[in-house]
Amino acid sequence: MVKFAVVVFPGTNCDFETERAIRKAGAEAERVWYRASLKDFDGVVLPGGFSYADYLRAGAIAARQKIMDEVKEFAEEGRPVLGICNGFQVLTEAGLLPGALRPNRVPRFLCRWVHLRVNDTETPFTSLYEPGEVIRMPIAHAEGNYYTDDPSKVRVVFQYSDENGNVTEEANPNGSVLNIAAIANEGGNVLGTMPHPERASDRFLGSEDGLKVFRSMVEWARR
Amino acid sequence: MKWKVTVIVRLKEGLNDPEGRVIGNALRNLGYAVENLRVPKCFEFELDSEKPEKEVEEMCRRLLANPLIHSWEYSIEPVS
Numbered sequence: 001m002v003k004f005a006v007v008v009f010p011g012t013n014c015d016f017e018t019e020r021a022i023r024k025a026g027a028e029a030e031r032v033w034y035r036a037s038l039k040d041f042d043g044v045v046l047p048g049g050f051s052y053a054d055y056l057r058a059g060a061i062a063a064r065q066k067i068m069d070e071v072k073e074f075a076e077e078g079r080p081v082l083g084i085c086n087g088f089q090v091l092t093e094a095g096l097l098p099g100a101l102r103p104n105r106v107p108r109f110l111c112r113w114v115h116l117r118v119n120d121t122e123t124p125f126t127s128l129y130e131p132g133e134v135i136r137m138p139i140a141h142a143e144g145n146y147y148t149d150d151p152s153k154v155r156v157v158f159q160y161s162d163e164n165g166n167v168t169e170e171a172n173p174n175g176s177v178l179n180i181a182a183i184a185n186e187g188g189n190v191l192g193t194m195p196h197p198e199r200a201s202d203r204f205l206g207s208e209d210g211l212k213v214f215r216s217m218v219e220w221a222r223r
Numbered sequence: 224m225k226w227k228v229t230v231i232v233r234l235k236e237g238l239n240d241p242e243g244r245v246i247g248n249a250l251r252n253l254g255y256a257v258e259n260l261r262v263p264k265c266f267e268f269e270l271d272s273e274k275p276e277k278e279v280e281e282m283c284r285r286l287l288a289n290p291l292i293h294s295w296e297y298s299i300e301p302v303s
Contacts, residue, residue, distance in 0.1 A: 056286070056287070057289060060286065060289070061286075064285070064286060093289070099291070100289050100291045100292050102238070102239075102292060103241050103242065104241065105239065105241060106241065107241030107242050107244070107245050147238070147291070147292060148291075149291065175239070
């Protein structure tokens with residue numbers, strides 16, 4: 001059975017939910033303290049939370065820890081690397097994904113459900129979605145305002161939209177360039193998402209739309 | 224040789240500074256004619272180094288700033 005590491009930094013707080021969602025998707029998952037090693041895993045997930053209390057910039061200090069050298073090796077070898085919320089911030093700060101996540105346009109913490117348009121189904125994390133599918137997931141962040149100086153070079157995976165899939169300014173919760181909610185690297189095997197798929201992985205949570213992120217990832221890792 | 228270092232990191236020109244906007248609005252509400260308030264970050268530390276300029280520049284680039292969205296400046300003085 002394929003096995004995923006869920007990396008825990010001081011301040012990470014979505015590790016249990018992420019571990020549970022991966023198991024529900026059919027793989028083994030183990031929470032791994034950031035001082036441990038990632039060998040013997042098939043993929044790695046950097047979950048949400050507030051690593052190092054978001055001091056300096058969200059994700060900045062976690063991105064410079066030694067374990068990230070191993071995460072970079074995973075990425076270079078084409079194995080799946082998923083960063084959720086704070087994990088997305090860590091991946092951009094570590095240079096594994098382009099761009100930066102700035103404080104929200106309206107300077108406050110946003111915690112609510114959003115609609116997303118699936119823009120790219122050719123990645124290991126989105127292969128089970130339909131192109132253009134509209135899904136629901138929650139966001140919970142203060143620094144989710146995605147910025148890049150060259151949007152044409154970014155592989156946009158999810159965009160904030162209205163419930164009909166229209167990518168409008170009103171549907172953009174945080175001011176992100178091009179309503180970007182999730183991006184992948186050029187090879188597609190590194191994904192950063194501000195919305196939390198693990199918080200939309202069971203009907204009792206209000207939506208199961210996020211589970212396909214983990215199911216796609218597990219199915220892809222099995223091949 | 225020991226140095227006293229002050230680094231100031233700023234959001235680049237043209238990038239929105241939401242915290243600055245809120246603080247600017249609060250000052251305007253108090254009756255001050257404040258415009259374009261920005262909130263840079265300031266770091267002060269002592270550094271034992273033979274090449275302080277090179278090391279401080281490196282620190283800014285590697286951690287204290289995000290070169291995509293920040294600019295920085297610093298002063299380096301000998302500790303008396």
